[in-house]
Amino acid sequence: MSASDSFKVRKIVRALKKKYGKIPWWPGDCDEVMIGAILTQQTRWENVERALDELHRRDLCSLSTIRTADSTAIEEAIRCTGFYRIKAGRLKALATFAEVTCGGVQKMEKIPTRALREGLLGVHGIGEETADSILCYGFSRPVFVIDAYTDRMVRCAGVTEPRNRLKDLFESVLPENNETCRQTHAHIVEYAKEFCGKKRCDACILVNSNG
DNA sequence: GACCAGGTCCTTG
């Protein structure tokens, strides 16, 4: 990775921290974060929240209940997030991994980050972004999440490193600290939503100018 | 009606 990319990332991190300060992002217990991580795939967060409410209402907002629940009931509860049949299957697969393979969420807490990440990636329907979101926001590990917004935002700011290396780039720049990882990712997404259109970035000047 | 959303997997060339 180029020195100038690292430099830009440091600048982005600093500027956005100054702009947003501490913001609440992706609250909830570990089970809810894991479920939300699946539901938010290619879907707006507002729709995910509605689905989470539905799941709570049916006592299906935990992996232990999802594991044994009727798939149709899960599908109905999460319909508003789209891809509901696919996602119900992914939730089932994650629930089996967590409850059966790992022996429960408490046991997962004790698994080292590297191994837990590999385990999650082995679950059908969990890719890098979903796994890293679970690690960062569910298990409070010092893992930086790269999503479409992050990629778009750093492009906007002139970072040239390809998407598949952004996680390493950010983790090499940031301190190995969960709070920093989760806040920084939150800042970037909020910024991207507001200023970085899909094809055009209007305001990354904020990051590119001054210091 | 077209286009997009806090992806991932599978199929093709």
Place this chain on the structure above:
DNA sequence: CAAGGACATGGT
């Protein structure tokens, strides 16, 4: 291995 398609509902 890159590119394209499928999955599906809800908001602009």
